[in-house]
């Protein structure tokens with residue numbers, strides 16, 4: 001529970017040399033300096049204790065302080081502190097095999113350091129793949145508005161969130177954006193499934209308008225996460241997979257957030273029966289945030305195209321730290337724990353029996369929609385249910401501050417699209433105790449009910 005120490009007294013006003021991420025300068029704001037963590041909780045240097053309702057940046061899936069993971073990293077560092085993946089090392093070989101097993105088909109994995117890099121790697125792979133299979137003009141990548149795919153220029157070009165791109169555009173040529181399956185505010189008539197399928201239809205239309213011979217790939221998060229937890233009908237994902245196959249457009253599934261159990265399946269795409277993406281990108285939950293690691297898993301048929309003889313047919317891409325031996329050892333231990341402790345099943349069950357209680361907030365006038373997949377929840381906040389006008393920034397900030405005051409950190413879709421940064425995001429560690437989850441639900445419930 002929050003000790004309620006004097007926040008102003010003990011946190012820094014502005015850290016003198018550290019440039020924080022997404023930091024809007026405010027001379028009156030205070031900076032929280034995180035200090036220690038245990039399970040789903042962390043403390044700042046003042047001794048205030050917080051329940052981490054967003055798992056850091058949706059990555060601390062197994063919570064703080066897993067000694068086994070720490071030991072795996074330390075042992076690996078002692079044994080082989082570093083080796084590049086221009087060679088092989090055992091943790092990377094084993095991890096690539098494990099990823100293929102978990103994905104349920106034969107995949108070859110290229111390692112990097114982050115989700116952004118995993119996607120950048122995928123974009124280079126798809127361009128080269130089409131080039132080497134007789135379709136050199138296939139270079140365009142389609143993504144959805146509100147989707148997030150990373151911060152580097154290529155990944156940012158696939159990120160169709162206008163606010164994240166302010167002052168960085170123009171992006172990389174060849175990235176196109178299409179309407180998302182956002183049934184709550186859809187321009188299409190019909191129920192959720194119908195409206196989502198019409199959004200899928202727009203993807204097919206776009207491929208035709210652009211010329212199928214120019215479209216290389218479609219990238220999607222199975223559940224748009226940072227863009228406001230937008231959960232499509234599973235038929236939408238199946239339809240997208242069919243369209244991609246029909247036009248020889250590679251389907252890149254960005255599992256950076258939804259991978260490794262967060263949504264109640266090992267990977268988010270597994271909710272959609274029969275879908276097997278051409279490429280799966282991952283990071284975050286792959287190591288539960290203990291060390292940086294990104295991975296781009298491609299179907300073996302795609303990798304085969306890179307086995308052709310000739311000086312330019314191999315993948316000319318390298319990352320010094322990508323697939324670091326310690327990161328791979330951590331990922332292997334992380335996956336071992338996820339399997340041993342039946343974390344995916346746990347998320348499915350507690351997602352219903354505990355976090356599912358948040359569904360009741362739909363009764364509140366300011367809650368337009370409650371969207372949930374396992375331990376990934378979005379509360380779309382509105383001024384009233386009829387107009388659906390997004391709740392303003394000040395009110396949103398107040399909700400988040402009130403939760404923090406009560407010892408719970410929650411998030412929101414900040415700086416995504418103009419005028420629609422009104423989704424509260426909740427994504428606690430997958431190992432949170434039942435008591436923790438009750439505390440989270442009660443806190444959010446009481447704050448919203450006092451609006």
Ligand code: PLP
Nearest residue numbers: 114115116148149150256257283
């Ligand atoms: N893809 C998705 C869906 C993400 O949510 C993120 C980060 O939040 C990324 C990619 C980028 O990952 P990273 O911050 O590790 O580069």
